[in-house]
Amino acid sequence: MTLPEDPATLLFWPAATIAFxxxxxxxxxxxxxxxxxxxxxxxxxxxxxxxxxQAGYGDYNRGSHWxxxxxxxxxxxxxxxxxxxxxxIRRYWxxxxxxxxxxxxxxxxxxxxxxxxxxxxxxxxRSLMPRSVTMPFAMAVSDDIGGLPDxxxxxxxxxxxxxxxxxxxxxxxxxxxxxxARGALFGMGAHxxxxxxxxxIGTEEGSxxxxxxxxxxxxxxxxxxxxxxxxxx
Numbered sequence: 001m002t003l004p005e006d007p008a009t010l011l012f013w014p015a016a017t018i019a020f021x022x023x024x025x026x027x028x029x030x031x032x033x034x035x036x037x038x039x040x041x042x043x044x045x046x047x048x049x050x051x052x053x054q055a056g057y058g059d060y061n062r063g064s065h066w067x068x069x070x071x072x073x074x075x076x077x078x079x080x081x082x083x084x085x086x087x088x089i090r091r092y093w094x095x096x097x098x099x100x101x102x103x104x105x106x107x108x109x110x111x112x113x114x115x116x117x118x119x120x121x122x123x124x125x126r127s128l129m130p131r132s133v134t135m136p137f138a139m140a141v142s143d144d145i146g147g148l149p150d151x152x153x154x155x156x157x158x159x160x161x162x163x164x165x166x167x168x169x170x171x172x173x174x175x176x177x178x179x180x181a182r183g184a185l186f187g188m189g190a191h192x193x194x195x196x197x198x199x200x201i202g203t204e205e206g207s208x209x210x211x212x213x214x215x216x217x218x219x220x221x222x223x224x225x226x227x228x229x230x231x232x233x
Contacts (some may be wrong), residue, residue: 183208
């Protein structure tokens with residue numbers, strides 16, 4: 001069945017999104033595993049509900065577009081952790097800068113190469129490229145380089161959840177003894193989900209992961225016009 005277009009329908013999808021997210025947060029507190037992450041559980045439940053109701057993305061977005069608009073204020077809010085951790089930036093800025101530049105380059109190049117190896121369209125490849133950047137920045141980069149921001153958001157979620165799970169396994173294999181290295185691993189490889197996982201390991205790891213995540217997002221946004229020009233050449 002398909003819900004009719006009325007005010008109640010427009011409120012249905014954002015209400016369902018918020019309710020699923022709150023429920024997923026509660027589940028994650030009880031069972032803190034990668035598969036119980038709200039970033040994974042919430043979209044999965046929404047897709048299941050949309051399938052049952054035979055609703056498309058347009059039906060969802062008509063009532064929930066304001067949730068996407070909230071990405072803008074969220075982006076501005078990322079200035080706060082940078083200010084709070086300015087001492088850490090002054091102390092580690094050479095290695096942080098090098099890590100962000102190399103990590104961002106590898107993430108973009110691997111996404112582009114994987115997309116073309118799988119025969120994906122150019123627009124789909126551009127949507128996939130910012131997958132390793134936290135969502136507010138990734139959607140802005142995707143729009144600048146000719147991708148589909150909404151599709152990029154899906155890739156970001158999948159990258160974050162998978163990256164946090166794989167990162168935890170990698171810590172048992174790699175000789176990463178410093179909190180800087182462990183935090184940077186999660187912040188660069190799994191953005192928001194990685195920051196949450198890093199905080200479970202230690203306070204300093206979580207702080208570094210959050211800082212790396214924000215710096216990587218800012219770097220990608222600043223480089224988006226250059227990347228767009230390169231892709232257009």
